[in-house]
Amino acid sequence: MSTVFPSSAVPAPAPKIALRVDRHSFRLRDAGGEEFVAISGVAIDVPAGEFLTIVGPSGCGKTTLLEILAGLASPTSGSLRIDGQEVTGPGLSRGIVFQQYALLPWRTALANIEFSLEAAGGLSRHERRDKARAALELVGLKGFEDRFPHELSGGMKQRVAIARSLVYEPDILLMDEPFGALDAQTREVLQQELLALWQRTRTTVVFITHSIDEAVYLGQRVAVMTSRPGRIKAMVDVDLPRADLDADIRAHPDFARYRHEIWDLLRGEVARARASATPTFWSDPTPPRERSQAAPSN
Amino acid sequence: MSIIATDEGRAGFAAGAFASRLAAGLRLARGTLWKSASLLAVFALWELLPRLGLVDRVWFPPLSQVLGVLVQMARSGELQNHIAGSLVRSVTGFGLAVAVAVPLGLAIGWYARLRDFLTSALEFFRNTSALALLPVFILFLGIGEASKIGIVTFACFFPILLSTISGVKSVDPLLIKSARSLALSAPAIFTKIILPSAVPSVFTGFRLAAQSSILVLIAAEMVGATRGLGYLINYAQFNFLIPKMYAGILTIALIGLAVNQLLVTAERRLSRWRVPTSNA
Numbered sequence: 001m002s003t004v005f006p007s008s009a010v011p012a013p014a015p016k017i018a019l020r021v022d023r024h025s026f027r028l029r030d031a032g033g034e035e036f037v038a039i040s041g042v043a044i045d046v047p048a049g050e051f052l053t054i055v056g057p058s059g060c061g062k063t064t065l066l067e068i069l070a071g072l073a074s075p076t077s078g079s080l081r082i083d084g085q086e087v088t089g090p091g092l093s094r095g096i097v098f099q100q101y102a103l104l105p106w107r108t109a110l111a112n113i114e115f116s117l118e119a120a121g122g123l124s125r126h127e128r129r130d131k132a133r134a135a136l137e138l139v140g141l142k143g144f145e146d147r148f149p150h151e152l153s154g155g156m157k158q159r160v161a162i163a164r165s166l167v168y169e170p171d172i173l174l175m176d177e178p179f180g181a182l183d184a185q186t187r188e189v190l191q192q193e194l195l196a197l198w199q200r201t202r203t204t205v206v207f208i209t210h211s212i213d214e215a216v217y218l219g220q221r222v223a224v225m226t227s228r229p230g231r232i233k234a235m236v237d238v239d240l241p242r243a244d245l246d247a248d249i250r251a252h253p254d255f256a257r258y259r260h261e262i263w264d265l266l267r268g269e270v271a272r273a274r275a276s277a278t279p280t281f282w283s284d285p286t287p288p289r290e291r292s293q294a295a296p297s298n
Numbered sequence: 299m300s301i302i303a304t305d306e307g308r309a310g311f312a313a314g315a316f317a318s319r320l321a322a323g324l325r326l327a328r329g330t331l332w333k334s335a336s337l338l339a340v341f342a343l344w345e346l347l348p349r350l351g352l353v354d355r356v357w358f359p360p361l362s363q364v365l366g367v368l369v370q371m372a373r374s375g376e377l378q379n380h381i382a383g384s385l386v387r388s389v390t391g392f393g394l395a396v397a398v399a400v401p402l403g404l405a406i407g408w409y410a411r412l413r414d415f416l417t418s419a420l421e422f423f424r425n426t427s428a429l430a431l432l433p434v435f436i437l438f439l440g441i442g443e444a445s446k447i448g449i450v451t452f453a454c455f456f457p458i459l460l461s462t463i464s465g466v467k468s469v470d471p472l473l474i475k476s477a478r479s480l481a482l483s484a485p486a487i488f489t490k491i492i493l494p495s496a497v498p499s500v501f502t503g504f505r506l507a508a509q510s511s512i513l514v515l516i517a518a519e520m521v522g523a524t525r526g527l528g529y530l531i532n533y534a535q536f537n538f539l540i541p542k543m544y545a546g547i548l549t550i551a552l553i554g555l556a557v558n559q560l561l562v563t564a565e566r567r568l569s570r571w572r573v574p575t576s577n578a
Contacts, residue, residue, distance in 0.1 A: 092480065092481060102470075106497075116480055119480035150571065
């Protein structure tokens with residue numbers, strides 16, 4: 001009987017993101033056409049609504065991976081599926097937040113948010129303005145509508161950038177070390193705000209960082225990458241009581257355990273990156289747990 | 299007691315505020331005076347040197363005499379006639395250069411291969427003095443308006459072209475990447491990202507072009523014209539109308555100053571976003 005109606009006949013819902021990068025390589029012109037393998041053998045499935053963080057040593061291909069997810073680059077060999085559909089280019093199903101904000105300096109905060117709605121199309125000028133205003137309020141910047149980016153602090157700029165990426169309601173938010181250039185206090189505030197936003201919108205988030213602390217604090221799952229060529233070394237499920245955002249979950253004993261586990265996984269990679277690459281923050285001999293936050297990368 | 303004390307304090311405060319505002323006003327006045335002192339000194343020397351007989355006032359008449367002639371010329375309409383002649387030529391030449399150089403510069407800046415191909419020729423022409431080409435322009439376009447407008451166009455063309463190219467080239471690649479991630483089309487990226495970020499650089503080109511347009515035009519008018527400030531200066535010198543010659547020179551200086559100020563203001567307004575305020 002069960003063979004007639006096998007439960008597996010009901011197909012499991014396709015993951016929100018199914019990424020397969022068998023191989024991604026560049027040819028560097030100035031290195032005499034030598035092939036340079038950035039990523040090899042990465043397979044990531046992200047279920048809808050998950051917050052996934054990716055952590056790895058500098059130069060491990062994290063940013064390249066994110067560009068592939070954004071559709072800004074295509075893997076040399078591999079595929080990207082979103083909701084089961086093969087995707088080959090950029091699209092409004094995904095929003096990106098860059099470390100360097102990427103705000104248009106000649107537009108005000110409000111007009112910067114309107115910009116992505118202009119790209120999305122289908123709205124009147126008036127509707128765009130209203131939606132942008134609401135998005136700016138969502139990130140706590142009501143009253144800063146008419147400020148130009150150079151009149152905003154780093155944290156405010158990144159809030160505008162987040163609002164700009166959320167305003168057209170993408171299913172997936174891709175973040176490339178978005179808080180890496182901020183000071184420690186601002187970073188912690190924004191991490192908490194991001195979690196609150198995520199809990200409210202349940203957008204699928206892929207968040208890249210080089211900070212173990214940040215990866216554990218934000219991610220439901222942490223993908224640990226190896227040094228070049230980038231592979232996923234391990235997937236760590238992080239189960240922390242995140243419901244109460246005001247609780248200091250960094251003080252939770254499990255937090256330290258997860259951090260240590262990931263640090264252990266990365267230790268060998270750090271050494272390898274140190275041996276092969278130019279000096280990076282990972283060549284700092286202090287173990288990460290002695291620095292609550294990593295220094296911003298270059 | 300305490301009420302009296304606060305009243306006194308308030309009065310003292312008000313007096314203090316007034317004093318500090320007065321001091322600020324005085325500082326500002328002193329600063330303005332200091333900044334314009336060198337120009338005032340030049341004018342004073344211009345007036346005094348001939349009057350004291352330190353230079354021959356036939357060749358170097360005092361400023362007041364030159365201004366007198368200037369007013370006289372303005373009354374008779376002679377000055378306006380020459381200014382109009384010069385401005386029509388330079389504005390036409392400048393406009394033609396803008397109309398051709400800006401679109402061309404945008405295209406060259408955007409297509410790297412085109413840029414690589416054209417750079418050597420552009421460098422060659424840029425370093426060719428426009429005035430050296432004046433005889434060539436006269437040869438082809440005659441001695442009338444066409445050659446004068448042509449040479450102004452040539453002189454304006456390269457500053458505008460080159461700064462437009464550099465404006466497009468210096469667009470932050472991250473902004474383009476971010477626009478691409480929004481699936482923006484190439485034409486939309488061009489109008490929404492490339493154009494606005496090139497504006498400040500294009501305006502710098504306009505300013506350079508305006509300066510050289512005046513320079514080149516005056517020289518061209520000295521060669522063959524019946525109207526215009528360059529003609530006025532040359533004609534006045536030939537006929538020993540020395541104060542008139544200086545009046546023409548002064549007018550050119552004032553026009554140059556005014557045009558530059560106009561463009562600086564426009565540039566500042568269009569690139570307000572670029573000027574960092576107190577804490578950037």
